[in-house]
Amino acid sequence: MKTWIDGRIVDAADATVNVADHGLLYGDGIFEGLRVIAGRVFRIERHLARLQVGAKAIGLELPRSPDALREIVEETARAHGEREAYVRLVVTRGVGPLGVDPTTCERPGLFCIVGAIRLFSDEQRRRGLDLITSSHRRPNADALDMRVKSLNYLGSALAKLEARQRGADDALLLNARGHVAEASVANVFTLHGDVLSTPPATDGCLEGINRAAVMQIARSIGLEVRERSLGRLDFFGADEAFLTGSGAGVIAMRSLDGRTLGAGEQGPVTARLTALHRRLAETEGSEILPASKGQS
Known part of the structure; x- marks a missing residue:
């Protein structure tokens, strides 16, 4: 499993999220779950379009452009190296002080996980x-x-x-x-x-x-x-x-x-x-x- 975080791709075990991130503390954030099938990311444009709408709906500014987000997804999938995989692209409100107020977070958090998934046998x-x-x-x-x-x-x-x-x-x-x-x-x-x-x-x-x-x-x-x-x-x-x-x-x-x-x-x-x-x-x-x- 590979993770893009803070501008670099690392093994998932080496990826860390700040415990003061409001995505962790309050569920304040959005995500997209995508599939890599036969070496292709299925309908990535539609996933990214939905992510943009979700961000607007909760008043969250995406930290990267759609093209940059696409590049992050594809680079992380390549690093994972499997033609069948699951992608989790996550945008959080970011790190802030304790308390639910979203305006206390200075900038959004962003990470992308690519790994295997098997919901059903x-x-x-x-x-x-x-x-x-x-x-x-x-x-x-x-x-x-x-x-x-x-x-x-x-x-x-x-x-x-x-x-x-x-x-x-x-x-x-x-x-x-x-x-x-x-x-x-x-x-x-x-x-x-x-x-x-x-x-x-x-x-x-x-x-x-x-x-x-x-x-x-x-x-x-x-x-x-x-x-x-x-x-x-x-x-x-x-x-x-x-x-x-x-x-x-x-x-x-x-x-x-x-x-x-x-x-x-x-x-x-x-x-x-x-x-x-x-x-x-x-x-x-x-x-x-x-x-x-x-x-x-």
Whole structure:
């Protein structure tokens, strides 16, 4: 694992963050999670555009230009040296005195981590995921807009913990109105016939980069794609259901709260979308880590 911090790339074990950083103390900051797939950083421009919007939303000035941030991501990925990796680009409010006041921080903090990530095993990907409905709720957008990828992921962590303690792989989170928002750290989709549905951002989900890619792919193969409010019943009645995310990729759901979804395994449309998503990521954008001899 490699980390860019303070203008240099070091092993993660040698990277240090000041304990007075408000990102650590108060979750005051934003981040982007990106994937390196087949030596390419998937849709880096869209990630950086979302980072800029998030920074503006919380009144944080990015310490580098988008071009400089892109260079940091790509340089760190090259230093890591693996054609399959996960990237975490983090911008904090910066170091300041104790107290939540953001104006006491002189300048933002910035670091980039590149390493391996394995949210789910090969067996889980083959069989699909078992989910529960979490008792934790997504806040309304007027309280905390989930379209901003802030450093406060406590709700997601508690939902994941609840799922693991109940013997499940992950959890669905509902909003205050009882509509499905998303999984702990992934967007969700249901398929009914040739209609693919996913919750709108107004229901408390992140407007995921991979979510948008899957919607694009689905339309290209003739599916009707709708952003609409979903309840648990929509999952129980679905032919197929799956998650998407930078860490998760595309992965099927096989059950919810102990009830089988669809055929209880990865369905043919999910399998096709998974393959097409992978193909898109393998060919889109510039290759920053060429394959070695003998690789394809």
